[in-house]
Amino acid sequence: MERLVEIADASVHQGATVALTGVDFHIDRGEIVTVVGPNGSGKSTLMKTVIGALKPSAGAVKRKPGLRIGYVPQKLQIDPTLPITVARFLGLPRRLPRAQALEVLEQAGVPDLADRQMARLSGGQFQRVLLARAMLEDPDLLILDEATQGLDQPGSAAFYRQIEEIRQAKGCAVLMVSHELHVVMAASDRVVCLNGHVCCHGAPEIVASAPEYRALFGSGTGGALALYRHDHDHSHDSEGNCLHDHDCGHQDHDHTPKADANVTSLAKPHAEAH
Numbered sequence: 001m002e003r004l005v006e007i008a009d010a011s012v013h014q015g016a017t018v019a020l021t022g023v024d025f026h027i028d029r030g031e032i033v034t035v036v037g038p039n040g041s042g043k044s045t046l047m048k049t050v051i052g053a054l055k056p057s058a059g060a061v062k063r064k065p066g067l068r069i070g071y072v073p074q075k076l077q078i079d080p081t082l083p084i085t086v087a088r089f090l091g092l093p094r095r096l097p098r099a100q101a102l103e104v105l106e107q108a109g110v111p112d113l114a115d116r117q118m119a120r121l122s123g124g125q126f127q128r129v130l131l132a133r134a135m136l137e138d139p140d141l142l143i144l145d146e147a148t149q150g151l152d153q154p155g156s157a158a159f160y161r162q163i164e165e166i167r168q169a170k171g172c173a174v175l176m177v178s179h180e181l182h183v184v185m186a187a188s189d190r191v192v193c194l195n196g197h198v199c200c201h202g203a204p205e206i207v208a209s210a211p212e213y214r215a216l217f218g219s220g221t222g223g224a225l226a227l228y229r230h231d232h233d234h235s236h237d238s239e240g241n242c243l244h245d246h247d248c249g250h251q252d253h254d255h256t257p258k259a260d261a262n263v264t265s266l267a268k269p270h271a272e273a274h
């Protein structure tokens with residue numbers, strides 16, 4: 001398995017805020033990893049660290065030399081009065097051979113949109129065009145930051161089926177932030193739950209049925225939901241240490257790694273605030 005990105009014991013600041021502390025993370029070629037976590041838990045910070053837009057203040061980030069990354073943003077504002085076709089948009093800032101525009105639109109599942117006006121696309125079509133744009137990089141790693149926000153459930157399910165097709169056709173890895181449980185459970189090889197640190201991680205279907213997981217989060221749909229929904233409430237002190245006061249269904253607050261690696265709680269030793 002080829003390792004594309006490896007992050008070791010990284011702490012990352014956003015201005016004066018310590019957004020991530022002691023984070024270990026990796027992604028290998030061909031896998032789909034989803035990052036979940038509440039608002040402000042550091043998901044975008046982790047994406048930016050993977051891309052290299054943010055540098056950790058402690059720890060290390062290793063990227064495969066020459067790594068190509070395609071990025072699909074949450075949304076992109078385009079002046080609705082600006083007349084620009086999809087093919088021209090894909091060619092910004094430089095002109096793009098039409099055949100190449102058609103090729104990436106095909107990969108994104110919208111082969112017929114090339115001559116449509118950007119301003120007239122539906123939300124789902126617009127996100128497909130952003131996906132096509134990311135594919136121009138011929139990425140080793142495709143990053144999606146809540147790329148289906150605003151789409152209805154069938155629309156976002158279709159979008160993620162397209163992602164799966166791209167992964168199979170191109171063999172790239174996919175790293176995404178998602179708030180949608182059906183995506184997390186159905187479309188990911190691994191789930192990483194963030195709360196300023198890596199709170200827990202594992203393969204979603206194994207995690208959901210593992211006794212260790214049930215002990216932590218409960219069983220049935222409630223348990224699956226809990227993977228995503230368990231409440232966090234913690235802050236960091238000025239040293240970046242995690243002042244932890246969350247209710248994630250733990251019987252106790254043992255955050256040492258479990259023997260079974262399928263469900264792994266990786267919080268660093270930290271001050272509990274109860």
Ligand SMILES: Nc1ncnc2c1ncn2[C@@H]1O[C@H](COP(=O)(O)OP(=O)(O)OP(=O)(O)O)[C@@H](O)[C@H]1O
Pocket residue numbers: 014015016017018019037038039040041042043044045046
């Ligand atoms: N540019 C910035 N300057 C200062 N603090 C920032 C900046 N960007 C993010 N932060 C802070 O860093 C922390 C992590 O933010 P981040 O955007 O990574 O969280 P997130 O999990 O992506 O949140 P959301 O789900 O709301 O998008 C938050 O406390 C946030 O307020």
